[in-house]
Amino acid sequence: MTDTVRHHDAEKPETKKENQPSWLKEGSTDSEEVADFYDTWAETYDEHLKDWDYRAPTYVAELLKQYVSTEQAILDAGCGTGLAGKALHLAGYENISGIDISATSLNKADQLNVYSSLLAHDLQQPLPFHGNNYNALICIGVLTYIENCQSLFKEFCRIVKPGGHIAFSQRSDLFDARNFPDTIATLEQEGVWENIKISSPQAYLPKNKDFSDKVQAIFCICKVV
Ligand SMILES: C[S@@+](CC[C@H](N)C(=O)[O-])C[C@H]1O[C@@H](n2cnc3c(N)ncnc32)[C@H](O)[C@@H]1O
Known part of the structure; x- marks a missing residue:
């Protein structure tokens, strides 16, 4: 500790x-x-x-609604205590699974009754799923903690069906610092996914003094090829 x-x-x-x-x-x-x-x-x-007026769960639910219908199977990667799952559920989604490294957070998520399954797993290891059973995946507020996002994105594309959508956020201060534009473009060139949208910086934790308007969130959505 x-x-x-x-x-x-x-x-x-x-x-x-x-x-x-x-x-x-x-x-x-x-x-x-x-x-x-x-x-x-x-x-x-x-x-x-x-x-801290955390806005990302609502933002991603609204983003997903534009591309993914509510009966589709969604994986919430790095679901934590379930705030994004709760927002998806409120938006009408009924088939949501979650995965996270924090067992205590998963217990909290379980109490919400919005996830059909929850799994403890380190996203920096290969994902424990065979085949592509998901229609969409969200990964919100998580990528700060991932060393090799390109590998993780490839894993996401392995478990989401072709034509399915992957929505993720990255902090505005880390988006360029961690070469996200290059990573997104490389995976597009490799025929792994097609980038659909990269948002402008959005309020992330506006009432947290360290983040406020200094660190915002950029949301991306890509379509698996
Ligand atoms: C800021 S929280 C976001 C949680 C949730 N997505 C939300 O929007 O409230 C970051 C989450 O990422 C999870 N996380 C970070 N690194 C991880 C890893 N290597 N494997 C799995 N989960 C991870 C943490 O346990 C935590 O629940």
């Missing part, structure tokens, strides 16, 4: 809130550290995200 995680002290909620953003802003691609962090935060995650 890292020092930052130890600051998640139940007796000091204000201190906890003060200390979380620095880790959040910095991020990590160490899966074990990330799992510890989100396990420790799971109980109060929804409350904090609500305080």
